[in-house]
Amino acid sequence: MNTDLVLQLTLQGFLMGGVYGLIALGLSLIFGVMRIINFAHGEMMVFAMFLTITFLLSLGLDPYLSLPITAAIMFGIGYGVQRIFVNRILDMPEAMQVLVLVGMGIIFENCTLMIWGGSDISPKTSLALSSFRLGALTVDVPRLIAFVLAILITLMVILFLKKTSIGKTIRAAADNRFGALIVGAHIHRVYGFCFGIGAACVGAAGTLLVPLMPAKATMGAPYTLISFVIVILGGMGSLFGALVGGLIIGVAESVGTVFLPSSMKQVVSFSIMIIILLFRPQGLFGGKG
């Protein structure tokens, strides 16, 4: 085994892990506040990727510039989905919740398919192939930018939840829904905001992935699953855990390709998930189980 190769893979996985963390942040936020697992998460991300590509191809907007627009649109969609659909299932048994969100996933995936078709699209972006060398390692510029932006957005969301008044209301609702209602929190608006922020996070992550890989309408499901793994690893509802979990899974999958075929790298992450579920179901940073 070649040390340079392992180092290179570790670096690539670490950079990718930042984006993974941003994807999982949205899922973790939605679960932590509403106790709902968003089975449509990956499909929402792919939808955002295609939005970004449309901005790029029709308006010539670079993904890094259109990121706020895409995130805002995804926020609106997430807010709407919560108010119209998810709001009605909050008190239903789990099986029913799963069914509705799986239905949402099917709708998102096939809307993408209908609007943009089923083929791979990899548009040319300004920095797509640029890279620089760092000792023996090669660093992709778009990957580095994606990493930095993903970490920045994650920290901003965490700061938003810690400092602002709506953020504090969201955390209060997550802690104790009934208590938040008593002190006058507008719980439905809070939930809508929360789902919107979750969707905006995953939308931003989708935008950051556009320069890195070809987009395909049906590629969402693996991302849904990988964000489950990250959220379990970091702790359901723990925002910081989502970030760290994303970095760990990014590195583990990337280094896993040294001894497994690359399409089997997910075996590593699912094995991690099983072990965490059995021995530490509250995750690395989760408070309660």
Place this chain on the structure above:
Amino acid sequence: MNRLYILLGIILAVLLFLPQVLNNYWLEIFILIFYYAYLGQCWNVLSGYTGNISLGHALYVGIGAYTSTRLAIVFGLTPWAGMFIGALLAMAVGLFIGFLGFRFGLRGVYFVLITISFAEIGRLIALHMDSLGSFMGLFLDFRPGFWNMQFKGNLPYYYIALGLLLFSVVVVRAFEVSKIGRYLVAIREDEDAAESLGVNTFRYKMWAIGLSSFMTALGGTFDANRIFHLSPERVMSMGMSIEIILRPIIGGMGTVLGPIVGSFLITLPAEWTRAYFSEVGRPGLHMVIYGFVLIFAVFFFPRGVMPFLNRVFKPFFIKHSSPGDNVRDL
């Protein structure tokens, strides 16, 4: 209850004679209805009665299908025997997953996630094993004959699927009224209370997952010998697991007739929209409608269709219904 059994008998008689008047396309639809109702019934044993939602039942379908097919290809073993070997193998895997899940006390979302993980690992392994045909999958040679479980035309498959479904209904009904079934319902309603009354919850949940995985695998063999092709994407994907759980949830979990009602309700619209919109040339639109159907089914029947049917038809079937009667009677 008698009138209900008479009605079910009439429906069964109609189904037995139905192929005489159906064309090939409708036979296919009915086979799909029976097949998915059967798989839903198998899932129902575990998830409907114990309340532990499994989202990885495609794994057992895959194990059943691949085992019997591989045995038929290598040793020339008839699928009629191979299906039981596959079922035993699936049961062993199911018991292993159940052991981990139940022994470590995973409930709710956590149990869902562990079943997903095992199913995905299984799919990825099948995707990379050359002896299982890797991503191309296995192709079965077409050698019609009873012992090969391969036939020309859909008629024999119709009766096999109907037989499987009847078998599952009888097994699940016997299971439901047995002591174990009662324990399982108690576990679903309140696991801690059941345990404190001395029910060995772990043992009975193991019974449920063992039976469920065994029966699911039998369905896999049937499917393999009908389609003549197996691939991890078709039989072991997450999508397959979702297909399995849709019908019993919409029909009504924890009821014997729920998966069948759900299958009649969902399979037809799914096929129709698919046929219609693929002609019009709008890929994806039928699935969007399908997604909305699922969502609105949950909104209108939050506990499934069966409790609703029970309320409407119960006065007809049961003359002296006391106020305390549970809707679970049908």
